[in-house]
Amino acid sequence: LDKQVPQNNWEKGNYINYKKMSENLSIVRRRLNKPLTLAEKVLYSHLDEPETQDIERGKSYLKLRPDRVACQDATAQMAILQFMSAGMDKVQTPSTVHCDHLIEAQLGGAQDLSRAEDINKEVYNFLSTACAKYDIGFWKPGSGIIHQIILENYAFPGALLIGTDSHTPNAGGLGMAAIGVGGADAVDVMAGLPWELKAPKVIGVRLTGQLSGWTAPKDIILKVAGILTVKGGTGAIVEYHGPGTESLSCTGMGTICNMGAEIGATTSMFPFNDRMYDYLKATKRQSIGDFARAYAHELREDEGAEYDQLIEINLSELEPHVNGPFTPDLATPISKLKDVAVEQGWPLDVKVALIGSCTNSSYEDMTRSASIIQDALDHGIKAKSIYTVTPGSEQIRATISRDGQLETFEKFGGMVLANACGPCIGQWDRRDVKKGEANTIVSSYNRNFTGRNDANPATHAFVTSPDLTTAFAIAGDLRFNPLTDKLKDKDGNEFLLKPPTGVALPERGYDPGQDTYQAPPEDRASVQVQVSPTSERLQKLSPFEAWDGKDAKDVPILIKCQGKTTTDHISMAGPWLKYRGHLDNISNNMLIGAVNAENGKANSIKNVFTGEYDAVPATARKYKADGVKWVVIGDWNYGEGSSREHAALEPRHLGGLAIITKSFARIHETNLKKQGMLPLTFENPEDYDKIKPSDKLDMELTNLKVGQPLKVTFKSEDGKSWSTNLLHTFNEGQLEWFRNGSALNTMAKKAQA
Numbered sequence: 039l040d041k042q043v044p045q046n047n048w049e050k051g052n053y054i055n056y057k058k059m060s061e062n063l064s065i066v067r068r069r070l071n072k073p074l075t076l077a078e079k080v081l082y083s084h085l086d087e088p089e090t091q092d093i094e095r096g097k098s099y100l101k102l103r104p105d106r107v108a109c110q111d112a113t114a115q116m117a118i119l120q121f122m123s124a125g126m127d128k129v130q131t132p133s134t135v136h137c138d139h140l141i142e143a144q145l146g147g148a149q150d151l152s153r154a155e156d157i158n159k160e161v162y163n164f165l166s167t168a169c170a171k172y173d174i175g176f177w178k179p180g181s182g183i184i185h186q187i188i189l190e191n192y193a194f195p196g197a198l199l200i201g202t203d204s205h206t207p208n209a210g211g212l213g214m215a216a217i218g219v220g221g222a223d224a225v226d227v228m229a230g231l232p233w234e235l236k237a238p239k240v241i242g243v244r245l246t247g248q249l250s251g252w253t254a255p256k257d258i259i260l261k262v263a264g265i266l267t268v269k270g271g272t273g274a275i276v277e278y279h280g281p282g283t284e285s286l287s288c289t290g291m292g293t294i295c296n297m298g299a300e301i302g303a304t305t306s307m308f309p310f311n312d313r314m315y316d317y318l319k320a321t322k323r324q325s326i327g328d329f330a331r332a333y334a335h336e337l338r339e340d341e342g343a344e345y346d347q348l349i350e351i352n353l354s355e356l357e358p359h360v361n362g363p364f365t366p367d368l369a370t371p372i373s374k375l376k377d378v379a380v381e382q383g384w385p386l387d388v389k390v391a392l393i394g395s396c397t398n399s400s401y402e403d404m405t406r407s408a409s410i411i412q413d414a415l416d417h418g419i420k421a422k423s424i425y426t427v428t429p430g431s432e433q434i435r436a437t438i439s440r441d442g443q444l445e446t447f448e449k450f451g452g453m454v455l456a457n458a459c460g461p462c463i464g465q466w467d468r469r470d471v472k473k474g475e476a477n478t479i480v481s482s483y484n485r486n487f488t489g490r491n492d493a494n495p496a497t498h499a500f501v502t503s504p505d506l507t508t509a510f511a512i513a514g515d516l517r518f519n520p521l522t523d524k525l526k527d528k529d530g531n532e533f534l535l536k537p538p539t540g541v542a543l544p545e546r547g548y549d550p551g552q553d554t555y556q557a558p559p560e561d562r563a564s565v566q567v568q569v570s571p572t573s574e575r576l577q578k579l580s581p582f583e584a585w586d587g588k589d590a591k592d593v594p595i596l597i598k599c600q601g602k603t604t605t606d607h608i609s610m611a612g613p614w615l616k617y618r619g620h621l622d623n624i625s626n627n628m629l630i631g632a633v634n635a636e637n638g639k640a641n642s643i644k645n646v647f648t649g650e651y652d653a654v655p656a657t658a659r660k661y662k663a664d665g666v667k668w669v670v671i672g673d674w675n676y677g678e679g680s681s682r683e684h685a686a687l688e689p690r691h692l693g694g695l696a697i698i699t700k701s702f703a704r705i706h707e708t709n710l711k712k713q714g715m716l717p718l719t720f721e722n723p724e725d726y727d728k729i730k731p732s733d734k735l736d737m738e739l740t741n742l743k744v745g746q747p748l749k750v751t752f753k754s755e756d757g758k759s760w761s762t763n764l765l766h767t768f769n770e771g772q773l774e775w776f777r778n779g780s781a782l783n784t785m786a787k788k789a790q791a
C-alpha cells in the first residue's frame with residue numbers, strides 16, 4: 039500500500055493514500071471492535087481524528103477529510119465567489135469545475151453549445167480565470183456532465199469526494215463515497231477545513247439473481263425508490279451488496295447510485311469488483327485498478343456487518359419500472375402501467391422521449407437503446423415521439439459517433455443534444471406543446487418534479503430506463519409494454535421488439551473526442567479573475583450581519599408553505615440559472631414556486647403590515663427595507679431536491695431569520711445553517727396546523743443551546759397566544775455560524791485571529 043499511484047491522469051502530485059486510509063481504519067477498528075459496512079469503512083478511513091472522533095451512526099458529527107471536490111458551473115460560481123472572500127491563494131484539496139448546466143437545448147449539440155458559449159461568456163470567463171488562479175481543473179463547456187466526467191476520470195474505489203450537485207453519488211458506481219453538498223461545504227474543504235457530516239445510518243440493499251431482457255440497472259433504483267420513497271434514505275448511505283452486484287456494469291452501478299439522490303440518501307455505494315477494474319482499465323487507469331485490488335479487503339463490507347435496514351431484491355424477478363409523474367418514488371411496474379395510466383387519467387400520448395443525462399448515458403445505455411432502434415428501423419418504423427439523446431460526456435459522444443450508434447439515433451429521427459444537462463435541468467426551449475397543456479414526457483433522467491424539465495406544471499414527466507424510454511418513443515403511447523405488446527411494421531405486419539442488447543465497454547476503447555480540459559497554469563499569480571462590477575450575472579459577496587444577541591420579537595411569517603417545497607420551489611432553475619453568481623438578482627425567484635397555505639396559490643402572499651397581496655420576493659424586500667426579520671413555515675422534507683445553496687442564501691439575503699418545518703432534507707438544512715439561518719422543526723408536527731399565516735412569533739434566541747429545544751410563542755391577530763418547542767440539530771460549531779452571521783464570517787474571523 040506504500041505505492042505512489044496518482045489519483046487521475048490529469049494532475050501531478052495528488053496520490054491515492056490507501057496506506058493512510060488503512061491506518062485510520064485500524065484505529066477505528068480497535069476502538070469499535072465490530073464488523074463494519076463499506077460505507078463506514080470509507081468514511082472512517084477519512085476521519086480527521088480517528089483516535090478521538092465520536093462515532094455513532096445517526097448521532098455523531100464526523101469530521102472528515104475528503105480526497106476531492108467537484109463543482110458544476112451553476113453552483114461553482116457562488117462557491118468560488120465565497121472561496122475568494124476567504125483570502126487564500128489556492129485550493130487546499132484537489133478540485134475541479136465542470137461546465138454543464140448552462141447549455142440550453144434548442145437545435146442540437148453543436149449549435150446549442152456555440153450559442154451557450156456566447157450567452158454565458160462572462161460566467162465561463164470568470165470560472166476559467168478563477169480556476170486558473172486558484173489551482174482548479176476546469177472542464178470547458180462541451181466536455182460533458184460533471185458526474186460522467188468524474189466517473190470517467192477522477193473516481194476511485196474507497197475515495198471520499200464532495201460535489202456541489204445532488205447527483206454526485208453517481209461515483210458510488212466506482213466504489214467511492216461521493217456526496218452532494220452545498221457550495222458552502224465545498225468552500226470549507228477547498229479552504230482546507232475538515233468537512234462535517236452527521237454519521238449516516240446504513241441501509242443495505244442485498245441483490246441476488248441476475249438482470250435479463252428488458253430489465254436494466256435503472257430498474258433497481260426505481261424499485262428501491264418505490265420502497266423507500268423520497269424521504270426513506272434521509273440521513274443514510276445506501277449500500278448495495280450480494281451476489282447480484284457482480285452482474286452489473288460499473289456504469290450501471292453508477293446509474294443506481296446517481297438516482298439514490300431521489301430517496302434523499304446521503305450517498306449510495308457498491309463494493310469494489312472486477313467490473314470496476316474493467317472500467318478503470320478501459321478509462322486508462324489500470325494502475326488504480328491494480329492498487330485497489332491490493333486494498334480490496336477494505337473496499338467491501340466486513341462479514342457480519344450490520345445494516346440499520348435491509349432490503350432484498352432478486353434481480354431475476356425484477357420487472358422494468360416507470361416512475362412518476364411528478365415524483366420519482368411513484369413506481370409502477372411495466373405490466374401494470376397501462377391500467378394505472380388509464381385509471382389515473384394520465385395523458386397517454388408520449389410527446390417527447392429523452393435518453394441520456396448524467397444518470398443514463400453510458401456506452402452500455404447507448405448501445406442498448408441503439409439495438410432497440412435498429413430493430414424498429416429494420417421493420418421500417420421510426421420514432422413517433424420527439425426523441426432526444428444527451429451524451430454524458432465528449433468521450434461518450436465521440437465513441438458512439440465512431441461506433442455508429444449516433445447515426446442510428448439520427449436515422450430514427452432523434453436529435454443529439456450537447457454533452458450537457460439540457461432538458462434535465464430545465465434548459466430546454468420546448469416548443470411542441472403550449473404552457474399549461476397537459477402532456478406526457480418520458481426520460482431516462484432521475485428527477486421529475488413538477489415543471490423541472492420544461493417549466494410547464496401540466497407536463498407529466500416519467501423516469502425510466504433508456505430502454506423503455508426508447509420503446510415509448512417507438513410506440514408513442516404510455517400504455518405500450520414492449521415485453522408483451524406488438525407493433526406494426528411498415529407493411530402493417532405485427533412484430534414484438536427484441537429485448538435490448540448492449541456492450542458495457544467499447545471493444546475498440548473509448549475515443550476521447552475533443553480536448554476540453556484546462557489545467558491550471560504554472561504561473562497562477564499573474565492570472566486576473568474577471569468579475570465586472572456592472573455585471574448582471576456575477577456579484578462579489580458582502581458578509582451577512584452577525585446576530586444582534588437578542589431574542590426575536592413579533593417576527594412575521596412570510597409564507598406558510600403547503601405540501602412539497604423542494605429547492606426548485608425555493609430557488610427555481612430554468613431561466614434563473616443565469617443569475618447563479620449574482621445573489622441580489624437571483625433572489626427575485628425566492629420561493630416563487632412554493633404554495634401559500636392561505637390561498638393555495640404560488641407567489642401570492644399577504645403583506646401582514648399593509649394587507650396587500652404581492653409576490654414573495656417583493657414582500658420580503660419590503661420587510662427587509664423596514665428592518666423586519668421574517669420566518670417561513672414549511673411542511674415535511676422541506677428543501678428536498680437539488681443541493682443548491684441559493685435556496686438558503688436567498689432567504690438570508692432578503693432578511694429571513696428561521697425556517698420552521700415538520701422536517702428538512704439534509705443538504706438544505708446544513709445550507710441554511712451555513713448561511714447563518716435557523717432551520718427548526720416542530721416538536722409536535724401537528725403544530726403546523728395551528729399556525730395562521732398572520733401569526734407573529736417571539737423566539738427565545740438567547741436560550742438557543744446544543745441539544746435543547748427552543749421556546750417559541752405564536753401570537754395571533756385576536757391577541758391570543760400559545761407557546762411550543764422547536765427542535766434543532768445545531769452543534770456548538772454550527773451555533774457559532776449563527777452567532778457570527780454565517781460559516782464564512784466564522785472562517786474569515788478565524789483566519790484573522
Ligand code: SF4
Pocket residue numbers: 138183184185203205395396397458459462463483484485
Ligand atoms: Fe445535470 Fe440532470 Fe445530472 Fe443534474 S441530474 S447533473 S441537471 S444531467
